[in-house]
Amino acid sequence: EDKVVQSPLSLVVHEGDTVTLNCSYEVTNFRSLLWYKQEKKAPTFLFMLTSSGIEKKSGRLSSILDKKELFSILNITATQTGDSAVYLCAVEAMGSNYQLIWGAGTKLIIKP
Amino acid sequence: NAGVMQNPRHLVRRRGQEARLRCSPMKGHSHVYWYRQLPEEGLKFMVYLQKENIIDESGMPKERFSAEFPKEGPSILRIQQVVRGDSAAYFCASSPERTKQFFGPGTRLTVL
Numbered sequence: 617e618d619k620v621v622q623s624p625l626s627l628v629v630h631e632g633d634t635v636t637l638n639c640s641y642e643v644t645n646f647r648s649l650l651w652y653k654q655e656k657k658a659p660t661f662l663f664m665l666t667s668s669g670i671e672k673k674s675g676r677l678s679s680i681l682d683k684k685e686l687f688s689i690l691n692i693t694a695t696q697t698g699d700s701a702v703y704l705c706a707v708e709a710m711g712s713n714y715q716l717i718w719g720a721g722t723k724l725i726i727k728p
Numbered sequence: 729n730a731g732v733m734q735n736p737r738h739l740v741r742r743r744g745q746e747a748r749l750r751c752s753p754m755k756g757h758s759h760v761y762w763y764r765q766l767p768e769e770g771l772k773f774m775v776y777l778q779k780e781n782i783i784d785e786s787g788m789p790k791e792r793f794s795a796e797f798p799k800e801g802p803s804i805l806r807i808q809q810v811v812r813g814d815s816a817a818y819f820c821a822s823s824p825e826r827t828k829q830f831f832g833p834g835t836r837l838t839v840l
Contacts, residue, residue, distance in 0.1 A: 650828070652831075657833050657834065658732075658819055658831035658832055658833050658834050659771070659819070659831045660831070661828060661829070661830065664828055704770060704771065706771075716761075716773065716829070717773075718763075718770045718771045718772070718773070719770055720769060720770040721770050
């Protein structure tokens with residue numbers, strides 16, 4: 617059965633710290649991996665990764681995919697209280713009718 | 729370009745009533761997805777539709793739930809004879825292509 621596992625489930629750090637969120641997957645015929653940020657509303661798109669080893673970067677956020685070891689990490693440097701959210705990872709498999717398989721999310725809390 | 733719109737934002741129903749949730753995709757998007765999110769849980773795929781067609785409804789309960797995406801107008805997720813366990817946030821997402829889904833603000837359904 618296809619599955620996506622995120623760790624840790626929750627994380628509390630102080631402003632300015634760097635955090636690394638993990639997403640591992642077991643999916644038949646992997647196509648892409650996506651990261652979303654969810655605050656008290658709908659998830660917002662962060663990154664889509666399809667190739668191993670190519671880092672995607674947006675401001676203080678970056679992400680990379682390892683298709684050999686079947687995982688991705690999301691890094692946030694110099695964290696701010698506005699980074700507090702649930703970070704969701706989703707994987708699409710080819711031939712899946714475009715259905716995304718979602719992880720349970722990592723709840724990140726940034727303390728001032 | 730307005731984002732994905734959902735209404736109502738909050739819906740309260742008594743057990744046994746019907747709930748109708750509406751989703752208007754972003755302009756130019758012909759793919760619509762419905763997800764359910766229970767408290768403290770990740771997003772669960774329900775159904776994927778293109779205009780006038782249900783492509784994948786494997787995540788949707790076979791009874792009481794139905795979805796449509798007519799040629800004109802919004803996509804509708806319909807829940808008949810609601811029960812307390814249907815209480816959740818229901819998110820709609822749309823995409824112009826197969827991945828990179830954009831989410832609406834969600835409808836929070838409360839069943840009394």
